[in-house]
Amino acid sequence: MTPLTHEDTEKDSVNLAEGEILDVRNLRISFGAMEVVQGVSLRLQRGQTLALVGESGSGKSVTALSLLRLLPQGASVDPGSSIVVSGQPVLSLTPRQLRQLRGGSVGMIFQEPMTSLNPLHTIEKQIGETLQLHRGVSGRALREQVLALLEEVGIDNAARRMGAFPHELSGGQRQRVMIAMALANDPALLIADEPTTALDVTVASQILELLKRLQRKRHMAILLITHNLGIVRRYAHQIAVMQTGRIVEQGTCTEIFTSPRHCCTRMLLDAERHHPPVPVVAGASELLRVEDLRVWFPIKKGIWRRTVDHVRAVDGVSLRVARGETLGIVGESGSGKTTLGLALLRLLPASGEIHFDGHALHALKHKAMRPLRRAVQVVLQDPYGSLSPRMNVAQILEEGLLVHGFSVSERRELVQWALQEVGLDVAMLERYPHEFSGGQRQRIAIARALVLNPRLLVLDEPTSALDQSTQAQVMALLRQLQAKYGLTYLFISHDLGLIRSISHQVLVMKDGRAVEQGSTEAIFAEPRHPYTRQLMQSALTV
Missing domain, CATH: 3.40.50.300 (P-loop containing nucleotide triphosphate hydrolases)
Structure with a gap:
């Protein structure tokens, strides 16, 4: 040119x-x-x-x-x-x-x-x-x-x-x-x-x-x-x-x-202002206990594809969460946060112990695990990618109910209830995901999890794709649902402001390991590990 x-x-x-x-x-x-x-x-x-x-x-x-x-x-x-x-x-x-x-x-x-x-x-x-x-x-x-x-x-x-x-x-x-x-x-x-x-x-x-x-x-x-x-x-x-x-x-x-x-x-x-987490009921019993959880992906080489090493995505993580409590899991991209969440959901093969509400999940086969999936649900990062574009809202919300054998009348009633609980009108049930804003799609994703009446929600970067005011609205909704139904959250994020506003306990991950754990107040007031201090310092600039 x-x-x-x-x-x-x-x-x-x-x-x-x-x-x-x-x-x-x-x-x-x-x-x-x-x-x-x-x-x-x-x-x-x-x-x-x-x-x-x-x-x-x-x-x-x-x-x-x-x-x-x-x-x-x-x-x-x-x-x-x-x-x-x-x-x-x-x-x-x-x-x-x-x-x-x-x-x-x-x-x-x-x-x-x-x-x-x-x-x-x-x-x-x-x-x-x-x-x-x-x-x-x-x-x-x-x-x-x-x-x-x-x-x-x-x-x-x-x-x-x-x-x-x-x-x-x-x-x-x-x-x-x-x-x-x-x-x-x-x-x-x-x-x-x-x-x-x-x-x-x-x-x-x-x-x-x-x-x-x-x-x-x-x-x-x-x-x-x-x-x-x-x-x-x-x-x-x-x-x-x-x-x-x-x-x-x-x-x-x-x-x-x-x-x-x-x-x-x-x-x-x-929307920037700090809101304290929902108080936990005094003496709340333990809902989730994880001991020495490991997710290692093999590295194979050679013509015979022999395992020569492992990627230690999650390496010996242990944690405890009480009923109605939120555990914030924080770390950089690649630290193992999402892999940990998927392993807890039994969606990835892992070693170690996972105890949920008196059940040893790590010991259950696929068929025995299926009824318990109602009690542990997930809300994913991208609300547009996690909702099927070929299904309307009613179909999206009742999909899990169909799997678990609910009747037609039960499905209709629960779908309407869940949509109203997340602040959306039942007139929207016949609409498709592309007809909604990002915040509305995330509310639909929360309703899909809520409709099965879970006790534990894994929230994987649930607001990262949203603008700040919409993010604040979704966080307010999550606090409201937790206070109303006593839900327990695992809140995965790299946003320390969000972690602080909703979490009672914080687990800091780096290279697949938990480098620091403790109450939110203690972690933010006096972080002990150098990596945690680095995260805090970085958060001051964004």
């Missing part, structure tokens, strides 16, 4: 105020007759971070995509809208000029790096493409620049990692690769769309500190899209709050956090 000439860029440039990188005025975006962005205006200075915050569906990501004209098919921008980036009127640029803007003056980090990176190309090729396209770099110089970028974003053993494919990297490493691609051509503006949503607290902290350091070094502007107000408080200079397609409040961090004016802003701030 031929680079733009000086005349090309000069004739299409627009004057901006000194130091200004982004100027959006009266942006209106519609999908058919529905206007999803309504008169949004934003300004951003070089070296500054503007946080665009709001609930899911408020229009944040659509607004960000419009800055590079990356809107999906069917979207239209009102002719009266204006978007100027680095002096270029984005809405009137030619396709050739747009290609130079994307990845040139403006870099973008998308929410999910695994789906944003090409699984068929190496890291070196994907970063190199943008350097070739915008700067015409090739050969040895190209390899040297790619290596320098990987080292700048903190990839360990960068020279070896250049030949790796995306699936061979961790979530944090993939996000660092995305940052390297976005920064390859020294952009004036970096758009970061929920850059830490899929990451655990330690990796998220590292990514945010990396962005902050690179911003100071390169003096670039950052448009940060997030629903995490902890991130906003620490890293942003200005805040714009969106609700149903409109900017309802703008100002500095100090102004917004100390004197919020709009009810939407106050609601988002309220």
